[in-house]
Amino acid sequence: MGLRRWRHNPLCRPTDLAEAWVALVALLLICFAAPATGWVCGALTDASLQRTARLQQAERHAATATVLGTAPGRPAGDAEPATRHRMREPVLARWAAPDGTPRTGTLTPVRNTTGPGASFRVWTDDRGRPVNPPMTADSAREHAVLAGIGAAVGAAGVAEGARRLVVRQLVRRRYARLDRAWAQAGPDWGRTGADS
Known part of the structure; x- marks a missing residue:
């Protein structure tokens, strides 16, 4: 009303x-x-x-990369110790492509590595090139x-x-x-x- x-x-x-x-x-x-x-x-x-x-999950493959040393052109320990543990520094690493052929290149690991011989997970495409992890x-x-x-x-x-x-x-x-x-x-x- x-x-x-x-x-x-x-x-x-x-x-x-x-x-x-x-x-x-x-x-x-x-x-x-x-x-x-x-x-x-x-x-x-x-x-x-x-x-x-x-x-992406079908095309990308997980591999284990092994650190060989610091990335070329970057001297070891060039950052201050206080900032080095927070930054992810590129390293020279070796990994295997999906067909088993060895690959070597500069990678930035997800976590800081301890030095040569340390390993971390890397994702590659069918040719063995590093790519981002697949979307879940x-x-x-x-x-x-x-x-x-x-x-x-x-x-x-x-x-x-x-x-x-x-x-x-x-x-x-x-x-x-x-x-x-x-x-x-x-x-x-x-x-x-x-x-x-």
Whole structure:
């Protein structure tokens, strides 16, 4: 009943009613369309990233690399001891390609190594070249969830931004009508002998 009275209120301007409808539509879009957009985006991203993860896991191979020494062109112990333990320094290492042929090159291990003879895990492609580790299914899922959340927040932001633009236009129109009404009604108000 309160809404019905408000709709038929003689003081209710058409722009007030339009503003209320715009707010209702924006609320419905934020509550229903934004989460649906996020879910669809997350599901599509998850499917794509899971395919990529399976492909990477099939194409990339784990190998054990053995440290031969410091990387060429970099003298041993050139960093201060306080910073050396935090930095991962490139090393000259040897590893085996998937077909068993030995490879040698400069690698940056995941953790600092203790020196020549230390070993660490490295990922290679089919030719034995070092590559990044393959994406895991859990990592793909986490990225898809973040993409879905981002899409939902973006859709909600678009709905709210559109609502604000429409309300701004309605307020401008409302003030323009009010200015015209004041201009017609009272330029002579308050002056003596103006027949008001």
